[in-house]
Amino acid sequence: MVDERETRSDTAASTRRQFLVGGAAAGVGAAVGAAVALGVNHAATASTAPGSGAAPMNGAQVVPFYGEHQAGIDTSAQAHSTLVALDLLPEVTRDGLRRLMRILTDDAARLTQGTPALADSEPEMATAPARLTVTFAFGPEFVARSGATAPAWLRPLPAFSIDQLQDAYNDGDLLIQVASDDPVTVAHTVRMLLKDSRSFATVRWQQQGFRAAYGSYRPGTTMRNLFGQVDGTSNPQPGTENFDAVVWSDRGWLAGGTSLVVRRIRMTMDTWDELDRSGREQAVGRTMSNGAPLTGTEEFDEPDFDAKTAIGFPVIPEFSHMHRARGDDPRYPTEQIFRRGYNYDLPPSGAEVSDSGLIFVSYQADVDRQYVPIQQRLADLDLLNQWTIPIGSAVFAVPPGCAEGGYIGESILA
Amino acid sequence: MVDERETRSDTAASTRRQFLVGGAAAGVGAAVGAAVALGVNHAATASTAPGSGAAPMNGAQVVPFYGEHQAGIDTSAQAHSTLVALDLLPEVTRDGLRRLMRILTDDAARLTQGTPALADSEPEMATAPARLTVTFAFGPEFVARSGATAPAWLRPLPAFSIDQLQDAYNDGDLLIQVASDDPVTVAHTVRMLLKDSRSFATVRWQQQGFRAAYGSYRPGTTMRNLFGQVDGTSNPQPGTENFDAVVWSDRGWLAGGTSLVVRRIRMTMDTWDELDRSGREQAVGRTMSNGAPLTGTEEFDEPDFDAKTAIGFPVIPEFSHMHRARGDDPRYPTEQIFRRGYNYDLPPSGAEVSDSGLIFVSYQADVDRQYVPIQQRLADLDLLNQWTIPIGSAVFAVPPGCAEGGYIGESILA
16 A cells, blocks of 8 residues: 655645545555555655565655646656657547547556556556656647637747747647656656557657656755756745646636646757856856855845845846846736746757757746746846757647546546 | 765675775765765665764765776666767877876766866756766777777677668767766766867767666666566676676776677567567567566576477577577587666657667677677577667777776876
C-alpha cells in the first residue's frame, strides 16, 4: 500500500484526491501494484515506510491521476518533460476525438500509477513512474471539431517583434505533456501514447526538456536555466489561493482547467559568454549567485525599484528582465502567470556552436489578460532579448481533470 | 567534510583513491566546498551523516578524479552521459595537445569535485556534481600528433555487413565522455570543456544518452534498453579480477588505460512492435520479464545452450543475440568486453516515426582481440539485426588516470 504522507506537491495534488468519488482514492493506491511505493516525493522529508527495511525509492512515487484538475500543473516539476504536439487527421470527427481521449486517458491513468498500459508492449518499463504525469491540452482545431466554443484567447499569440518563429515548433491540435523524474519512463510513456494516437493524429513537433535531477537539490529550490540564472522565483506557489486564482479557469467547459502557452526560446550561449557577471546581473535584475533582486540579499526579497545607486541610476535597471516582466502599473494586478519550463540542450548542427535554450511553459486562466501583456512588455524592451530568441510558439486550452470512469475532455465531448 | 563510506562504485573507485599521493585524498574531500556531501551513491544504503538532520542528497556525491585509472569506466553508470568527439585544428602540435590536456584535466578535476572550473562563467551550476565523471580518450590522429606509437587496434573497425554508417557519427580525434546523474550538470560541464577546447579543436559529433534516473531502481539493477530488453547482464563486475583483466591494458603508455568502442545503434521501434513477446524473447535469448536466459528463471542464471524443446529445437535459439554474442568456442575465453551504453531517443525528423536506439559503449583492453570477434559473429548472424542498424562507429584509446598535479595523457605528452 502506498505511503500517503503528504508533501508539498501532494498538498496541491490532494485537491485531485478529494475530488475522487467514493473509494477511488484507495483504488489508486492499490493500483500501484508491482511498484513498491515507500516514500514521499521529496528527499528532505523522505523516510522509510514503517516496518520496511528498505530506503525510499523515488521510482515508485505516484502522483494521483484523477481529480478536479489535471496533474502535471500543480505537481512539483519533475526532472524531465516531453511535449508532443499532434495534428489531427482530416477524417477524425467528434466521435473520433472522444474515442481518442478515452484511450489516452486510460493509458495515462494506468501508466502514471505504475501500471502498464493496455497491450503495453514493454510492461516492465511501466514500473518506475517516478512521479509521472500526463497532461492533455487542446488547440483551436480540436475544440472546433468538438463543436464547443473556444475561449477567445485560443489562437496563435500576436506577433511580437522579437519572434523568429519556425513553423516546426508552432501550434498543434492536441498537446501531450509527459513529465517524470525518470527519462526512461518519459520515453516509454510517450511511445505508448503515440502508438495509441496513430490512427487519429500525426506528430507535429516534439520538445524534450530537463531540470535538475531528483536528489540534486533540496526540494523547493528554484531551477536555474542554462544561462545560470535562477528562473521562476516570483512564481505563485501551488496550494495557495493566489495560485488557484492565477491558474484555474472558472469559465464554462474550462472550469477547473487552464491555458498553456509554450514558447521555445533559443538562448545564444556564445554571446552570453561575452557578458561579465555584472552585465548579466544588470540584464536580469537579480544576482547570479542566489537570484536575489539587486536591491536585496535573498532570493525571495521584494525588489525595490525605487532604489538608486550613488550616482542616481536605478539599482535594478528599468529595462532588466525582472522589472519589465513584473511591470509596475497598478492597473494590472492580475498580470501573473505560473511558469513550469524546462531547459533544452541539443547537439548543434552545421556551423552552430550550441542549440540550447528554454522550453518556456506557462499556465494561466486567461492568456490575453495575463500572459500577453507581460510578453508585450518584454518584447518591447527587455535587456535579455539580446540573448534570447523565441523560435516556437503555441497556445492550448487545458481541460479540467476527470473522475475515475471519466476521461479528459468530457466537458466538450460527452 | 564528505562522508567517505564506501559503496559498490566507490569500491572500484578506491583503486583511484589509493593511488593518490600523500594527503591528496583529504584534499579532494575538502574541495567539495559549497556542495554539502552527506550520503553515499546508492539509495539502498543511503543514510544521514552523523549529527546532520538532513537527508542524503545525491547531487553532492563526488567520484574521485585522480587515480591509476580514469573515472567513468568502473564508476557505476550515471543516469546521463554525453559523448563529444572533437577534431583537432590542423595547427595543433604536440605542445598544443599538452596544453589542451592540462587545461581539460584541470577543468575536469575541479568540476567532478563540485568546484567551478577556472573562469567558470556559471560557477553556481558546478555545485551539484551528482557523481559527475569526465573521461578522455584519444583517436588515431591525436596519438599520431603526440609522436607515440598507437596500438594496432586504434583504427576504424572493419566494415560489417550490417553497418549503415553515417559520417556524422564516426571517428574523431579526442573523445570526452561526461556523465552524471544530473542532466543540468552534464550540460554545464560539456559547455565549460568545449569553451576551453575551442582554440584547439572543433566539435565533430555529440551524442546524448540516458538510463534510469537515480532513485528509480535499486542499485545494481541492470538497465533496460528501449526495446524493453534487460541489457548488460553478462557484464564483468567492477572490483573483480575478471573486470580488471577484461578492461585494463598493461601495454606501454596505455598501461592502466583501456580502449573505448562507441557504436550508435538505431533501433527500429516500429517493426519491433510487430513482434510478439515470444518472438522478442527468441530474438534476444532471454525473457523480457527479468532477462533470465530462456533456460533459466533468474537474470543471472547460466544459459544452457544444449537444452532442447519437446520437439527438439534449442530452447535458446542458435541465432539469438545472447547466443551469438557469447559464442561457445572454447578457444576464445578472452572474448569479453565491458559495456556501459546509454539509450537515446530524439524527436524524429521528416517522415520518421522514431529516432531511438542505443549508444553502445564498450571498454576492453584490446579491441581486435576482444571486441571485433564478438561483433563479427553478431554481424554474420544475429536475429536482433532485423531491428538494429549501426549508424555510427568510433574507436579510441583511453589513457590511464593521473595523480594530482599530473594530467590525462601525460604518458604520451610529457
